[in-house]
Amino acid sequence: MAENSDEINECKAEEETEKNWTRTSHTHSFLESLTPSDREGNSSTQSSHRLLAYSDALISIIATVMILPVAHTKLEDDEELKESLRQLLTTKIAVYLMTFLIVTVAWAAHIRLFQVIERTDDFLALLNLACMMLITFLPYTFSLMATFPENILGILLFCACVIVIGMIQAVIVVYGFSHPFLLNDQIQMSDNQDYYKWHILKVIFRVPILCLIAIIFSFIFTPLSYVLLAIVVFLPYISQSVKWCCRKATGQQEDSHDAMLLYSYHPNEPLSKERVEAFSDGVYAIVATLLILDICEDNVPDPKVVQEKFNGRLVEALQEFGPEFLAYFGSFATVGLLWFVHHSLFLHVTKTTRLMGLLNTFSLAFVGGLPLAYQLTHEFPHNSRNELEAIQISCAIIFLAGVFQLAIWVVALFGERAALHPYVRYSGRDHAFMFAKLALYPCVTLGTFVLTCFLTRFSAPIFHLMEITVPFAFLLLRLLVRASLALLRLLLSPIRRAVHSARGENETYRPLSEEAT
């Protein structure tokens, strides 16, 4: 983390101390050093690492915030979870998912920007804070839009925010290109800086201009402006994905210039791995603690109530909240273990692409819904239809979160050579172990889901058994994988020996992984 900044600062420190050493007196070097030409802007240049970490933390919190209105919607236990869920699904959950997507789109734009501007100074840091303030306001404008679809205020606010964000980004780009030492080394070295500058500005301005048109249309015909906004957000991704698929299908070689270029919206466009990790950490952390936020606030019983209703017996009073505590520990453990899988996966991934980032976003969006699902599983009486449905929804959410993690791994395996460490690419225990880690949650939840369909009466015990066994399964996974591989080797060894002797002369053959290094 601090390595970059340390390097820069050490260089600075050395220069400056050298300067100081040549001074005649330290009491006056304070004023002596203030020559106007004194490394004008450079002296304030900083590594942007912490700025980005803070931005990631802010954006990840904002992305997951809109699950709170969903979680706090009290469902009545009138055997009509389906009905109330339908209501929820159409508004609040949709708002949550759309917010998550839109905020992550803003986050991706932020990554793209700071892959070009690699160093910052105070001015950029302050501009970035202003940008963050507007991004954190986006979810609110979005929920206004969802609650009052006919009223144009939501659209106006949303577009205004997006336009101002775009303008701030443009100012950052212009400022960055006028202080080239702030830029990415690749661009700093390049001859056609101007080309890069205009290309980036063009991409950045596309969104505000479309928003401006959306504002104009909103006064004439509101639905059209919604369509326009959807286009603003998703078109680059869709068009590039289609192009990419066509290329893959026709086997056409990709334009490497296009793929290398930042701001290309190409699925293979690199995405800072560090920032994907930081963002994911933020989401996992806030989701893991969402329930304790509520518990700390709501589940401390009133002393008077305890005195009157329970004769001062606090333990009895707390038993009322038992389900909430169970839900907390259950969801914390599940989110924690999903983080653990994510962490293991990204230890092996060397390079993240835009496509992997998108899959990661989908996985995180489902993780965000987990605490809510867990809370539901404990809110209804045993053996009610609602309970069964809540349990099945929980399983489905964990399953999808896990499956999208698995998809990242598959993309890394079958995508570019450089995306994975060679030693987990094709062979070895690490490969099998990683696969087992990624497959554990999807398999277990699929099994639980199927079981609860048949054994409806025992759905709750099955689910709780799953909750309890999974952490231990993770603890013992290495042993399990080793045992099953040993078994596999035992079974395959006669075949292997046969093959081995048949191709004895092929000793010098080297595996594919060589090419990957």
Add this chain to the structure above:
Amino acid sequence: MAENSDEINECKAEEETEKNWTRTSHTHSFLESLTPSDREGNSSTQSSHRLLAYSDALISIIATVMILPVAHTKLEDDEELKESLRQLLTTKIAVYLMTFLIVTVAWAAHIRLFQVIERTDDFLALLNLACMMLITFLPYTFSLMATFPENILGILLFCACVIVIGMIQAVIVVYGFSHPFLLNDQIQMSDNQDYYKWHILKVIFRVPILCLIAIIFSFIFTPLSYVLLAIVVFLPYISQSVKWCCRKATGQQEDSHDAMLLYSYHPNEPLSKERVEAFSDGVYAIVATLLILDICEDNVPDPKVVQEKFNGRLVEALQEFGPEFLAYFGSFATVGLLWFVHHSLFLHVTKTTRLMGLLNTFSLAFVGGLPLAYQLTHEFPHNSRNELEAIQISCAIIFLAGVFQLAIWVVALFGERAALHPYVRYSGRDHAFMFAKLALYPCVTLGTFVLTCFLTRFSAPIFHLMEITVPFAFLLLRLLVRASLALLRLLLSPIRRAVHSARGENETYRPLSEEAT
């Protein structure tokens, strides 16, 4: 961030690919690589960086959670803010501050542990998650204690959590020392690993044993167990601080062995700078977004109400929430700018000590109270006594948060030589600029406080003017500092020239900063 892990993984990758290259066939290397002796534990060793970042995010959220019950306490506007505040101060704010302190103590213990165990594997990662789950539960046990001081359940739960956390930490230490490649290089090289191991275990076990005694006492005489708990948490700090002050006062040379040793509770004991930054980022991020969490949930008007009460005019309906939005933007900007100052400060700090960590904790604790204070400033009618008090409390909170940041800088300046980059230590524009940044908020809030005392009728406009001007002051600070220094130089130049000529032979004198490098 990823540098460490990359290094480790690259080494692994190289080793493994080399191994693969010598294989006869890549189709079977999958099973061939599974010799039982195959680098037993080593193959799963990971850099602990991301694990720690995630832990920091979790702990920082938990530390600030207890401000929510405070923030959600509705104050009646009956000109008795003082009365209701007194109630608040005695319970909820105390719970918040105590939770913040206790959680940061747990966090400091976590840092200490992972300064010894520098690499992790899956087993340690899972143990750490279990530890985190218990730490996130601490605030709840604490609020039980505060609400039911006579009931021993709170103490029992708290002590049980602390004992289990201690046991998990002990398991981590024992596991770490039995797999020495996980340890800190310094300890890994050292001859007396056993001495370190027992010293660390002794320190770790001290707390659970005292908690066990507290549990026993809680059945006999409850208040005594509270005293015991207070001792558990604060005694090491107090005793070491007193010792340190005595040493400083008597001018006695410090025992360098003692200061170097990890787990010494010495104020100069190093504290990972990276983790202090990550924790601070987490707190600043969650505090900055606390108000938007509420706004997104509560401040979307009901479509029916808008239709009936405002004839469908959404803008009018939203005007009711105007103060909340103002409070949000105000507190986001202030928290953001305090983060900005913190960020600038830690760019110059090269090494953080335990004492600086403690000051940082105090600063963060006040930052946590900011959103609440800002919300209060907008909740009361203009020119009421409550409004004035809310404004003054806000000023006091910002002032204290800023002053503790300034204290970190002072400690870094007057503490160990190695704690600051030499080029900001004694001289130069960077030094003056940093000081101006740190002093801006304390000075401005002190000014606002004093002004509101005299001009009570204009307190709100003065406060809002302060809110608006401060961000611009930060933008222009570099210019302001440069201008004032130029003025200073102009004023001092005749004196300087006189001194300069008087000590002309002292040309070779070198400033103190030389020694610091």
